[in-house]
Amino acid sequence: MTDHFDALETRAPDVREAAHMAALPGQVRHAKQLSAAFTEILEEVNPDDVRSRTGLANLPVTRKHELLARQQASRAAGGNVFGGFSTLAYGAPMPRLFSSPGPIYEPEGTARDYWRMARAIFAAGFRTGELIHNSFSYHFVPAGSMMETGAHALGCTVFAGGTGQTEQQVQAIAELQPAGYIGTPSFLRIIVDKAAEIGVPLPSLKKAMFGGEAFPPSLRDWFAQRGISGYQCYATADLGSIAYETSAREGLVIDEGVIVEIVRPGTGDPVAEGEVGEVVVTSLNPVYPLIRFGTGDLSAVLPGTCPTGRTNMRIKGWMGRADQTTKIRGMFVHPGQVNDIVKRFPEIAKARLVVTGEMANDAMTLKVETACSGPDGLAAKVGEAIRDVTKLRGSVELVLPGSLPNDGKVIEDARSYK
Numbered sequence: 001m002t003d004h005f006d007a008l009e010t011r012a013p014d015v016r017e018a019a020h021m022a023a024l025p026g027q028v029r030h031a032k033q034l035s036a037a038f039t040e041i042l043e044e045v046n047p048d049d050v051r052s053r054t055g056l057a058n059l060p061v062t063r064k065h066e067l068l069a070r071q072q073a074s075r076a077a078g079g080n081v082f083g084g085f086s087t088l089a090y091g092a093p094m095p096r097l098f099s100s101p102g103p104i105y106e107p108e109g110t111a112r113d114y115w116r117m118a119r120a121i122f123a124a125g126f127r128t129g130e131l132i133h134n135s136f137s138y139h140f141v142p143a144g145s146m147m148e149t150g151a152h153a154l155g156c157t158v159f160a161g162g163t164g165q166t167e168q169q170v171q172a173i174a175e176l177q178p179a180g181y182i183g184t185p186s187f188l189r190i191i192v193d194k195a196a197e198i199g200v201p202l203p204s205l206k207k208a209m210f211g212g213e214a215f216p217p218s219l220r221d222w223f224a225q226r227g228i229s230g231y232q233c234y235a236t237a238d239l240g241s242i243a244y245e246t247s248a249r250e251g252l253v254i255d256e257g258v259i260v261e262i263v264r265p266g267t268g269d270p271v272a273e274g275e276v277g278e279v280v281v282t283s284l285n286p287v288y289p290l291i292r293f294g295t296g297d298l299s300a301v302l303p304g305t306c307p308t309g310r311t312n313m314r315i316k317g318w319m320g321r322a323d324q325t326t327k328i329r330g331m332f333v334h335p336g337q338v339n340d341i342v343k344r345f346p347e348i349a350k351a352r353l354v355v356t357g358e359m360a361n362d363a364m365t366l367k368v369e370t371a372c373s374g375p376d377g378l379a380a381k382v383g384e385a386i387r388d389v390t391k392l393r394g395s396v397e398l399v400l401p402g403s404l405p406n407d408g409k410v411i412e413d414a415r416s417y418k
Helices: 013-034 036-041 053-057 064-076 118-123 143-154 166-176 185-198 217-224 335-343 378-390
Strands: 096-100 104-108 131-134 157-160 180-183 207-210 229-236 240-245 252-254 258-263 277-283 293-299 326-328 331-333 348-358 361-370 395-399 411-413
Touching: 013 036, 013 053, 053 258, 064 104, 064 293, 118 143, 118 229, 118 240, 131 143, 131 166, 143 157, 143 240, 166 185, 180 185, 185 207, 185 217, 217 229, 229 252, 240 258, 240 277, 335 348, 335 361, 335 378, 361 378, 378 395
Parallel strands: 131 157, 131 180, 180 207, 207 229, 348 411, 361 395
Antiparallel strands: 096 104, 229 240, 240 252, 258 277, 277 293, 326 331, 348 361
């Protein structure tokens, strides 16, 4: 039995990077030609210039709220329900489409393992010929189909459990004896508790792959005490699989079908390895060719490679949300505005806007990391820039490099809401 899904996982990192960078110009060209949204977004971009991560970093980031706005505007005008992001029309090449909160509509193509979930399912310990109990929703959202098509690609049979009906779920698991479960960790805990309550043993349930929720070590240990080895995956309805956990339990390994960057929230600027920022993904999917799609999730790159022999980049996992837009004295202040201020001063390495006080009596302080001791009245000049960019007054505090927390926060709301 092999320890890896395929040879792509163990490629030399430079070979993988070369392959991804070679594919980038064609994917950008494909998106410009066949996706009306990216025809506009990438209007000034020459695809042949996007052959490196530096070239990729020059492209605009498209965030989920922008995708939603384009879909809503297009639908209101009687146009494309996908806002011009999909390259497919209704019919055989698009057997199904789904809806996520917003609503945001997502297409599903006909490619085998369209959402690329088989790799993550394999890493969680599932193998060809096994039965999987899938308790992700089959209603509206793509989660159920994402996991089912991935399991089929792996050669597994799927019981479409879906959500709810806890006692029936217990009965099905007890009678069908699946090798494991796929779904949210909270629902499996409910199922296991219900089985114990009604005295029904579930001896076959030895492994699980979780998504859609946080999976803290305490919950991992809870399942382990009951003989269930659980692993997590990171996927979205827009992108499919992004990263997955392995038996090493050292972060999440990036999927082979995407290019991931970590950028400073509110910007498109990549951060240094280890620094927390927003996960930005470029998909190599020709059906839904999302180029530099901002997930709104925070994470950080881990150094080195996975002890299991998988050589792709690893991230720490989900570390919070990147959208830190905050209302201060009746005005919205965005992370991008903080970045606009920082860019005016080469002496500043990093900044964090801290909002204190009580609602309707706000005070904001921009803490800036600088190795300088305030040359030429730096603090005063930064204060003027704050007012110019945000239309609000704020104080400035100069701190030494490395003083600010590495948590991805550009705006910290420390106000009292009592």
